Amino acid sequence: MEDTCRVFILGDSLFAETLSEMLISSGTVVIIGSASSPEEALPLLATAQPDVVIVADTGETDRLTFDHLLAAHPDIPIIRADLRRDYVQVITSKLVGARRSDLLAAIAALPKRM
Numbered sequence: 001m002e003d004t005c006r007v008f009i010l011g012d013s014l015f016a017e018t019l020s021e022m023l024i025s026s027g028t029v030v031i032i033g034s035a036s037s038p039e040e041a042l043p044l045l046a047t048a049q050p051d052v053v054i055v056a057d058t059g060e061t062d063r064l065t066f067d068h069l070l071a072a073h074p075d076i077p078i079i080r081a082d083l084r085r086d087y088v089q090v091i092t093s094k095l096v097g098a099r100r101s102d103l104l105a106a107i108a109a110l111p112k113r114m
Contacts (some may be wrong), residue, residue, distance in 0.1 A: 004030045010069075011056030012036030015083045019056050028044055038068050045073050057082040066091050 003064055009020050014050050016034070023029040027057035045053065053069060057080055070091065077102040080089040 004028055006030055006039070006048035006049070006051045008032060008045060008053045009034040009056060010036075010038065010053055011058070012040050013056060013058045013083075015058050015081075016056035019054065019081060023054075027053055030072045042068070042072050045069075045076065050076060052076065053078045055080045 005028060007023060009016055009031060011019075011034075020031050020034070025032060029061070032050055033044050035044055041053070053076055054064075054074075057077060059082070065079070069078055071074075078091040080091060
């Protein structure tokens with residue numbers, strides 16, 4: 001059996017509920033918590049220890065949502081699932097060493113643009 005991914009859902013909508021149900025049915029995801037707002041999520045994330053936060057965006061999420069989450073929990077990647085788009089956006093604040101080789105390795109690891 002594959003390893004399971006511990007997911008925290010941020011969103012208070014039918015889209016968030018549907019997304020949670022879809023992920024649970026995959027058998028590879030465990031929903032370990034949810035919150036309707038970033039303010040509600042911040043203290044919960046410290047104890048929940050998710051592998052990833054999925055923001056179920058219905059068009060009301062602004063950039064500050066991600067900035068606050070990344071500042072408080074820089075080690076947790078965020079996936080933005082936007083109801084209005086046919087793609088998801090992965091947001092991370094992975095720290096890169098200050099050496100030239102570290103920066104070059106981080107650049108090389110970036111996904112190629114289409």
